[in-house]
Amino acid sequence: MTRILVCVQPARGHAGPTKPLVEALVGSGYEVTAVTGARYRETFERLGATVALLPPEADFDETDLDGSIPGRAGKRGLELARFELANFVRAMPHQLSVIDARDADVVLCDPLMMAGLALVRRDRRPRVLTLGFVPFMPPVPTGPPGRFRGVVLKTLAPWVLGPAQKLADDLLGGDAGMRFTDWPLHSDGVLQMTCPGFEYPRPGAPLHFIGPTTVSAASEHPLPPWWADLDGGRPVVHVTQGTIANDELGRLVEPTIDALAEEDVLVVATTCGGRLRPGPLPENVRVAEFLPYDELLPRCAAVVSNGGYGGVNHALRHGVPLVVVGASEDKREVAARVAWSGAGIGRARASASPRKLRRAVRAVLADPRYRDRARELAAEMAAGPTMDEVIELITAPCHSLS
Structure with missing residues (x-):
């Protein structure tokens, strides 16, 4: 039986679109383990998945980010972005300690879990697919607005990305071999949760457009009196x-x-x-x-x-x-x-x-x-793939969707 590891940050916007995939995989008879934070343990256990908790060094409480992430309080704007990117990378070895303790044939990985960066560099590894519930980065559109954004990104990128990149290089033995944000490009596919018309064209990128997966029904959020x-x-x-x-x-x-x-x-x-x-x-x-x-x-x-x-x-x-x-x-x-x-x-x-x-x-x-x-x-x-087709894509390495 195909063993599937689903690695997802403990945040509603990450767990929400992942839940339908986990539910469908469990319902299809696959052995699924969710690697996430303590706040979402019951969420995935209710779907029938085994849950492996992240250690405290890689966990946080999305309802109290400043209180649960040391050093975050007081930061704003680009300074906050710089801090958070380095913090994502800093969690990598703690995430890997959980992932490497389990045998898996397929890993579905949150793009902000930098364990994915370490996994895609390995010669011997499970199949790694990226959960595409954030914009696919880093394409910049053409034309004057795109050129302006490109200049801005090029100017700011070294300052914003520099500390996180150095930390990634150090954690991976001196050279990550790629920009740390680019690891999804080196995965076996990105399950992008939108349609082609909402993402900039990116020829050659391993994108599989599966549409949004989140379900938000009255059974979860009751209707108000009004x-x-x-x-x-x-x-x-x-x-x-x-x-x-x-x-x-x-x-x-x-x-x-x-x-x-x-x-x-x-x-x-x-x-x-x-x-x-x-x-x-x-x-x-x-x-x-x-x-x-x-x-x-x-x-x-x-x-x-x-x-x-x-x-x-x-x-x-x-x-x-x-x-x-x-x-x-x-x-x-x-x-x-x-x-x-x-x-x-x-x-x-x-x-x-x-x-x-x-x-x-x-x-x-x-x-x-x-x-x-x-x-x-x-x-x-x-018109995109059905959930059955998405499950086939996840579990059958030779199958592909456009």
Whole structure:
């Protein structure tokens, strides 16, 4: 029997899209072990997988990143990105201590688990596939905007990536043999959880577009008492800052509420663990901590997001156009893809004013090109491989999908 190791960082945006794959693999009779943090032990055990916990040095609590990751508190912007990249690499030997203790035929590896970098360098190793729930890096689009971004990336890359690269080289004996962020290029395939129309063309990259896999149903997030208001006739605009960069809802959720307070729309906000400022809400606003996306998104006319890759692709799966404003983690890249794909308006900014958000939402609602393009991407996703075909790809080395 094929033994499969699924290595995933203990974060909702990583575990969520991985769960359906694990459930399908277990249901198909494969022996599955999930390597993850303590917070997600029960999540994967409920699916029938064995769980091997990361040691404390490689684990963290996504609800308290500053408290669970020494040295993170107080850092912002590029300084924070620089720290986090080095911290991902620093966890490599601790991740490997768990992975190497188990025999596996196939390893499905989180792209931010740097154990993947060590694995793909080995002559004798299991088949390694990358879980593609972040933007595929590092392609830069052509044309003037692409050239500008390329210059910026080239200028900043040595400072941002340098400490992590040196650490990777040191941990791997003096020379990693590749840029540490490029290890998915050397894997046996990337299960990219989107469609070709939402990723920059990358000839020769080992990409298999499998579409978004996350399931968000009412069984996981019960419907709130005001749910029937969504069928009241007003266009529904959903706004969220996701589950990581939501410590300050004043960056996007609150400005969007202010922007649309006088508009003829129903604003549905999710806080995802964050807290709104005290005080009354406008009449046209409804709030919940979490909502079932598979129930909510088909009712939406637009989504305002800070650019979580999974949430954006979930919206596109339902043909919903977007306004994306985000700059943390990988969100600059997601905002750029939203604009490049034509499925909405993307801004690589940490926040936006109510005036600019109002203008962007009005544009997305009024211009049919955004919804038409979002629906085209939804059709691409629907035409992608079935879960059975994805499982065949994972378990049959000779099989390939385009």
